[in-house]
Amino acid sequence: MADPPVTPPTYAQRALKWAIFVAAAAFVGYLCVLILKPFLDVLAWAAVLAITFHPWFEALVRKTGRSTLSALLCSVLVVIAFLIPVLTVGGLALTQLLSLIDSFQQTFMNDTGVDTTTTWGRAYAWLAGWSGLDANAVVPWIRRHGSEVARVAAQYSLTIAASVSGAVVSVVFIIFAMFLLFRDGSRLVSAIPGLLPFERAHSEALLIRVREVIHGSVYGIVVIAVIQGALCGGMFWLLGVPSAALWGTVTVLMSVLPVFGSAVVWVPGAIYLASTGHWPQAAVLAVWGTFAISGVDNFLRPRLVGERVGLSEITMFFALLGGLQAFGLLGIVLGPVVFAIAGAVIEMLGNDRALADQEIPPDRG
Numbered sequence: 001m002a003d004p005p006v007t008p009p010t011y012a013q014r015a016l017k018w019a020i021f022v023a024a025a026a027f028v029g030y031l032c033v034l035i036l037k038p039f040l041d042v043l044a045w046a047a048v049l050a051i052t053f054h055p056w057f058e059a060l061v062r063k064t065g066r067s068t069l070s071a072l073l074c075s076v077l078v079v080i081a082f083l084i085p086v087l088t089v090g091g092l093a094l095t096q097l098l099s100l101i102d103s104f105q106q107t108f109m110n111d112t113g114v115d116t117t118t119t120w121g122r123a124y125a126w127l128a129g130w131s132g133l134d135a136n137a138v139v140p141w142i143r144r145h146g147s148e149v150a151r152v153a154a155q156y157s158l159t160i161a162a163s164v165s166g167a168v169v170s171v172v173f174i175i176f177a178m179f180l181l182f183r184d185g186s187r188l189v190s191a192i193p194g195l196l197p198f199e200r201a202h203s204e205a206l207l208i209r210v211r212e213v214i215h216g217s218v219y220g221i222v223v224i225a226v227i228q229g230a231l232c233g234g235m236f237w238l239l240g241v242p243s244a245a246l247w248g249t250v251t252v253l254m255s256v257l258p259v260f261g262s263a264v265v266w267v268p269g270a271i272y273l274a275s276t277g278h279w280p281q282a283a284v285l286a287v288w289g290t291f292a293i294s295g296v297d298n299f300l301r302p303r304l305v306g307e308r309v310g311l312s313e314i315t316m317f318f319a320l321l322g323g324l325q326a327f328g329l330l331g332i333v334l335g336p337v338v339f340a341i342a343g344a345v346i347e348m349l350g351n352d353r354a355l356a357d358q359e360i361p362p363d364r365g
Contacts, residue, residue: 039173039177041170041328041330042170042173042174042177043177044327044330044334045174045330046173046174046175046177046178046181047181048214048218048330048333049078049082049174049178050178050181050182050185051211051214051215052214052215052218052219053074053077053078054182054185056074056077056078057070057071057074057182060073060074067182067183068183070182071179071180071182071183072179074182075175075178075179075182078175078178079175083171083174083175087171089245089248089249090249092245092246093245093246093248093249096242096243096244096245096246097243097246099243189207192207193207198348202348205344205348206341206344206345206348209340209341209344210337210340210341210344213336213337213340213341214333214337216336217332217333217336217337218333220300221256221320221332221333221336222256222332222333223300224255224296224297224300225251225252225253225255225256226252227296227300228251228252228255228261228262228293228294228296228297229248229249229251229252229255229262230248231288231292231293231296232247232248232251232262232265232266232269232289232293233245233247233248233249233251234248235266235284235285235288235289235292235293236248236269236285239273239278239281239284239285240278240281241269241272241273247265247269250265251265251266251293255297256320256332257317257320257321261294261297262289262293262294262297263289263294266285266288266289266293266294267286267289269285269289270282270283270285270286270289273285311336311339311340311343315339316336319335319336319338319339320332320335320336321335322335323335323336323338
């Protein structure tokens with residue numbers, strides 16, 4: 001007996017099936033995001049590090065011929081060259097910050113007036129004499145607001161100290177995720193163009209653009225910031241400025257911001273040295289800051305960044321500030337990446353629209 005003819009689904013049935021499928025896919029996607037939400041920072045850091053140090057991985061693969069071994073060796077090298085120095089300097093900077101808070105409190109928080117035997121006290125006495133500040137008005141204000149600043153800083157310090165164990169766990173997860181991305185990243189990336197709604201050539205160009213922006217952000221922003229921080233912190237240490245590691249770390253953070261950059265740190269440092277009577281050291285720091293610390297940005301940025309990032313100064317400024325506000329320290333990289341991806345997608349949509357308009361035959365009436 002012949003099977004009855006199969007009735008093709010109606011348009012409404014097909015639409016209902018697609019609606020159910022899209023809803024189910026969206027729900028599954030939501031669950032995946034919910035599961036991965038605690039690890040988004042870990043995955044983002046691992047992806048940035050894997051893309052940044054992928055040339056190291058490729059060089060190791062060419063030498064060893066084994067991707068798993070190369071991924072393991074590259075992960076170890078990244079830990080030695082990047083993570084250990086960052087954690088070491090960060091811990092030293094935190095220790096010096098606590099010491100600086102104690103010194104500030106000893107200078108301004110007592111009832112006998114400003115303690116001019118401390119470095120803060122000598123600097124304040126010079127600044128008050130040079131600018132004509134009224135100590136009777138300024139010191140009570142410093143005491144009142146300084147106590148609040150010290151209290152908040154102490155709370156943040158305790159929070160940081162309490163979360164050290166969590167940070168260690170996060171670092172372990174970052175290293176493990178980075179190892180997996182080194183080992184399996186090429187296979188994952190090769191599948192992305194097929195998921196994008198562009199022509200394959202455009203999708204691959206978008207991925208190359210993302211890689212170039214990450215490289216430009218890391219090598220052109222982070223590396224320059226680290227160099228400026230080392231130059232500033234090292235000179236502070238040589239000239240006897242207290243808490244040199246702390247100010248070097250602050251320089252790293254300030255260097256990523258356009259316009260002012262590292263001058264926010266070394267200019268007050270020169271003023272501090274002058275206020276404590278160390279005029280030759282102040283002059284040395286001023287010259288070093290102008291030609292070495294700030295000058296390295298103008299010398300290295302065109303060579304390390306070039307056209308990789310492809311963002312204007314104003315766009316980069318808001319991308320960095322907004323990225324820091326939205327993603328924390330990771331925003332130094334993610335901010336420019338998001339803006340560059342948005343620009344690349346808009347450009348591709350425009351190219352696809354122009355190409356589609358060219359393919360439409362003219363109406364001959």
